[in-house]
Amino acid sequence: MPKIIVEVMPKEVLLDPAGKSVNNALHRKGHKDITAVRIGKRIELHFDRAVTDADIAEAQQIGESFLSNAVIEDVVSVTVQN
């Protein structure tokens, strides 16, 4: 199925509590070389047809205006799987 994948991450400067908890658990399990974990969101937009450049531009806009909140998050990638 053709789809656009939008990935959203919490801003680098912000504490990511979920990532920090996972990192702590990994350290308890002995994965000491992992210095940090950050957890974001992967959002898939599905289509019944091939994805166009206009769809990608629209996904970028949707990503920045609705799927993420610019105060706390960044859209880190918009990719296509046709």
Added chain:
Amino acid sequence: MTIKIGVVTFPGTLDDRDAQRAVRIAGAEAVPLWHADANLHKVDAVVLPGGFSYGDYLRCGAIAAQAPVTAEIVKAANGGLPVLGICNGFQVLVEAHLLPGGLIRNEKQHFICRDQRLRVENVNTPWTNQFTQNEEITIPLKNGEGGYIANPETLKRLEGEGLVAFRYLDSNPNGSMNDIAGLRNERGNVVGLMPHPEHAVEPGFGPDSSVAMKSGIDGLKFFTSVINSLVNA
């Protein structure tokens, strides 16, 4: 004339009935507003109550900010309609860009539920005019994502222009920058805060006070304030 105050219900809203009750106790008529109904039914003011609208999916308040009723509220708020956002309602106001900044998970990860002391720092709004400047009040607080953040320029502007309406006293419950508990917009008609005034409006059901257990009704002044401002408008 009877003042009509709309109280919005989104799927997942919890405190709409308490907010309606607070409106009635203050002396106005409570008008239920439905999320999918793009119609404010000629209300004189709107309350966005607390809860977990749309399951807090995506981000707290993000989907509610796109609801049909919210588009009408944004339009009306830009025209001066008094709007109060409580807890999830504050998050909706932020996501709808009626107030700046964002709200993130509490600093220590815990859902906090307690009676919270606040200082009222701006009394020049329809929702705070019955308070005295710097009045200290106690109303319930209950949230998991109440940490207020904004970029340094926004914070500077909020402080410089006196747009911080409420500040946490004693200990900051959620890591909010500058101890910010609530904000007003430039015009003053839009006010949002994380703590819950609607749960402190009737003796016997409010926070403990120095007078008696559960006697605190500091939240009532939010609702009498807006009635006062509308009657004298």
